[in-house]
Amino acid sequence: MYSFDVENPETVADAVAALGQDEAQALGGGQTLIPTLKQRLAAPSVLVSLSGIAEIKGVSADGGAVVIGGGTTHGTVANEAGAYGALAALAGNIGDPAVRNRGTIGGSLANNDPSACYPAAALGSGATISTNTRSIAADDYFQGMFETALDEGEIITSVSFPIPEAANYQKFEQPASRFALVGVFVAKYADGVRVAVTGASEEGVFRWSEAEAALSSNFSAEALNGLSVSADGMISDLHGSGAYRAHLIGVLTKRAVAAAS
Amino acid sequence: MPKDHGIGASPKRREDVRFLTGAGNYTDDINVQGQAYVHFLRSDVAHGKINNIDTAAAAAMPGVVRIFTGADFEGVGGIPCGWQVTDKHGEPMKEPAHPVLAQGKARHVGDPIAAVVADSLEEARNAAEAIELDIEELPAVVDMKAALEGGATKVHDDLDDNLCYDWQFGSPADETDAVFANAAHVTTLELINNRLVANPMEPRVAVGDYSRANDESKLYTTSQNPHVIRLLMGAFVLGIPEHKLTVIAPDVGGGFGTKIFHYAEEAFCTFAAKACNRPVKWTSTRSEAFMSDAHGRDHVSKIELALDADNNFIGLRTDTYANMGAYLSTFASSVPTWLHGTLMAGNYKTPNVTVNVKAVFTNTVPVDAYRGAGRPEATYQLERVIDKAAREVGVDPIALRRQNFITQFPYATPVAVEYDTGDYEATMAKMEELMDLPGFAARRAASEANGKLRGFGVNCFIEACGIAPSNLVGQLGARAGLYDAATVRVNATGSISVMVGAHSHGQGHETVFPQVVAEMLGIDESMVDIVHGDTSKIPFGMGTYGSRSLAVCGSAMVRATEKIINKAKKIAAHLLEASEGDIELKDGQFSIAGTDKSVAWGDVTLAAYVPHNYPLEDIEPGLEETAFYDPANFTYPAGAYACEVEVDPDTGKVTVEKFVSADDFGNVVNPMIVEGQVHGGIAQGIGQALLENCAYDENGQLLSASYMDYAMPRADDLPHMENYTVDHSCQTPCTHNPLGVKGCGEAGAIGSPPTIVNAVIDALQSGGHNVEHIDMPVSPSRVWEAMQG
C-alpha cells in the first residue's frame, strides 16, 4: 500500500465534492479496492469513504421494485431484500460473512468484475442504476469487463430492481475464489423473461437472448432444449475452457428456470 | 473405560488455550528493539540475465539503511542441499550454486535479486521500486521433458544440461524386464502428481539479531527444526560457529514440510543484522509465499504393473520425472528417491520392482518435501495402476489387493526396506466394516435417482516414518544424522521440564509428550512441560518432519526418563534405607517391594537438590538426564482408505460423500490428537485430489499465485462428520522403539488422493463413460472434459 488520506463525508454532496480532488477515489466496502491497494496496483491520494453516508444505505420496496442504496452491504441485502427473494439469496452467497459485512452493491456494480454476481442480477432484472447525476438502465450500464457507463467521480446512490413474477440465480463457483465460474440469473416478468450470464464472457455480463425468447414463450427448462451458447469469446483459464463455460450456461439456465420462484 | 490420563488418554490440547485466544507468540510477534525491515526485490521473469542493478537512487530514498545485491554475498556460501543422491552411473547429483541473492541470473519468478533494509517496511518497499534493474528476459524451461531435450535452455549455465540425476533403484532392470516379457497381463498408466503450495496459515518470517558486544547472532524463524537451520546456516552459509549462533523457532503456525528447509531469507536477515548492526525483520506476504516457499510433489510418471495368469503381481516398473525447480532445496533430492522409490512395493509382495527417477531443473520455485514427501507420490502411482489393472482383468479391486498383500513380517522388499510389523488384512477388514459396503448399491441407486453418478474408491498405503536411522541414511547420501534428543530436567519440587529436539507447529507435542513422562513416573501431567524450539535451551535434536516426533524424539525422552527413574530409585533406596533392587515406582511413590514403606516422588526430587541426606559418595546431586536416540529402522504405518464420491454429470463437479480411514499407527498415546492429525491429512489429500493446482504458463509465470486461483480445501469440501470416520484401532506396535509408535502425521495426506481419484473413475465408469484416468486436481472442468471423450 502507498500512503493516502481518507475522508469520511456524511452526504452524497460532500462525497462528490471530495471526489473532485486530484487522484481521489471512492471507497465502498473496500473488499476489492483494499487488496488492490495492498498490491500497490493503485495509488489514489485520497480515499473518500462512502460508508458514513446514511442516504445511500438501506433497502426499501417501492411500487413493485426493490430499491437498494448504493452503500448497502451484501449482508443487509441478504437480510432485508426479502421482497425479491432471488436477489436476497444472491447477496447471501457472495464471498463469506466478512466480505458480506463490508462489501456493497455500489462497489460491486462500479467494479463490474466479469465474475461478480450482482451484475447478473442487475442486468437480469433490467434494474436502474441511479447516481448523483442520472439514472442508467442496466442494459446501457455494463460495457465490458471492468467497464461501466460511470464517469469519473460518479457515485452509485441506489439501484432499483423491478420485482419479477419468478426468478432464480444459479452460481457455479470457481473452486479457488468462489466467485462465479459461471452464474446465470433468470427473471420472469409480465412482459418477458430476462437471462443474464456472468463469469463466462470476455465481454463481461451479457444477456442470452435466444434463451430469453424461448423462455418468454414457454417458461420451462424444456424450452431450452437444443439451445446452446457458442464457446467463441468465452473466458478460458485454469478453471475451465470456453467450451466448458458455454456448456455450463446451458446447464445453469435450465436449473435456474426449474428453481425459479 | 477410556483412560483419563497418561498414555491412551485424550486430554484436550493445552497449547490450544494460547492459540485459540490469540496469545500465541509467533515469529512475527517478535519485535526486537531498533529493528529494521527488509523488502526483497524479486524477479518477475522466470529466467533473466541481470545486466545491471543500479541502487543509487533507491539508496538515497528516505529511511533506507542499506541495499544488498548478489555482489554483497560473493564471499558467502550458498544455500546447501542436505542430501547427495548418487545416480545410476555412480556419479554424484549435479549441485548448482544457490546464492542467497541472485548472482548474474534470476532463475524463477520470485527469485530474490536485491534486498532493501529500511526503517519501515513502507520505506523499504518504496526504495525497492526505485531500484533500476536491467534484466534481460531469457527463454524459460518449465516442462520437464522439454527441459531434457537436446538444445533446451539451461537453467544453470555451468551444468551440461538440466538433469540433476538419473537414479535407478530396486530389482535389476533386466530381471524386471524379463518378468514383464512373460507376464499374462501388463497394465500401464501415465500420470501427474500435481505441484502444490503448502500454504501454512502462518507465512514465513525471519528476524535476525546481532550483538556486537558478544559477537553473537540470533535468528528467530518459522522453522520445524531450529537445530538443522543452525547447522546449515552456521556451517555452510555464513560461517558462524554454533556457540555464536542461536536459532529460535517460537510458535509456528503450521509447516507441512515447507518450513523444514533453510531459506535464503533466513541467511539474509542473519547476515544483514550483522552488516547493518541492527536487527532485521522479514515477514513474507502471502504473495511471496506462493513464489518462494518450496513447493511440493510435481512428478510426471509412467507406471507399469505385470500380473501373472492368477492375477498375482509379478513385476512393477516406474519411470518418473521429478521437478527440482530452479535450485536444490534442502531435502529436495531425497524426496523422489529415498522417500519414494523405497516405498514403491507398497503393501504388496511384488517380487520385482524397478524404479527410475530423473530429477530435472526448471525455471520454477524449488520443490521439496510436503506432507508425506515422496510417499504420496509412490502410493498414488501404485494404487492407481492397481485399480486400472483390476478393471482390466475384471476382478474386484479389494480382492486384487488382498490377494497380493504381504502377510509375513518382517518383510524385506525389493526396494531395500524391511517392514517390521503390519497387518494389512486387519485394516482392510476394518475399512470394509466401516464403509458399509453392502449398502453401497442402494446409495448408488439413490444418487442415480438424483441424476448423479456414485463411485467407490479404495486405496492401501504404507509409509516409512520415524525418519530415520542415521547410519542407513548416511549411506544413502544424507549429510545429517537423523536421531533426536531430549533432556528431562526434574526440578526440586518434582515438576519437570523436558527439553526436546522435536518442534511442535500444530502437532500437539506440548500435550502428548507430558502424557508419556507422567505415565512413566505416575505423576500428574500438569507437572510436566516441554521446552522446544530454541537451540540455546534444547539439546541438539533434528526437529519435526516425516512423522518422527514421537517415534524418534519421544523415544529419546523415554530413554532419558528411564535414566531419571534409575537414579531416583537410588535416591529413594537411600532415603528408605533399602537396597535399590527392592524399590518399585508406582503412582508417583517409591516403595520397598512387599512393604508399606515408601517415599513420594517429591521427597526424592527434593533430596536430589537439597542433598543433606543423600548418597553423595555414589551419585551426583541433581536430577537431570539427556538421551539421544537413533532409530534402528523406519516405522511403517499402513492402512486401508475408502471413499464414495458423487459426480454431477452435467457440471463435472465431484463431492466426497463418505470417507473412511483405517490406519495402523502402532500404539496411540493421544487418540484425539491422532484423529485430528488424520482429519487434517485427509483434508489436505482431498485438497490435492480435487482442488489444489500450482500451475505455470509456458513462460514460467505462476498462474495460481494467490487464493483467487489456488484452491484450498475448505470445511464444506469435506464429508459431513457422520460420514467421515477415522479409525486407528488396528494396532501392530512398532517392534524397535520403546513406545511401539509409528507416526500419524502424514498418513491422511498419503492415503487419500488415490482413494478419491479411484472413486471418481469408478463413478464415471458406472455411468458408461470410458474414462481411465484424470490427472489431479480432478476439478469440475477436467471431469467434464474427460466425459466428452
Ligand SMILES: Cc1cc2nc3c(=O)[nH]c(=O)nc-3n(C[C@H](O)[C@H](O)[C@H](O)COP(=O)(O)OP(=O)(O)OC[C@H]3O[C@@H](n4cnc5c(N)ncnc54)[C@H](O)[C@@H]3O)c2cc1C
Ligand atoms: C474473499 C472475497 C470473495 C468474494 N466473493 C465474491 C462473490 O462470490 N461474488 C461477487 O460478486 N463478489 C465477490 N467479492 C467481491 C465483493 O462483492 C466486493 O465487495 C465488491 O466487488 C466490491 O464492493 P466494495 O463495496 O467492497 O467496493 P470497494 O472495494 O470499496 O470498491 C470497488 C470499486 O468500486 C468503487 N466504488 C465503491 N463504491 C462505489 C459507489 N457507491 N459508487 C461508485 N463507485 C464505487 C471504488 O472506487 C472502487 O473502484 C468477493 C470479495 C472477496 C474479498
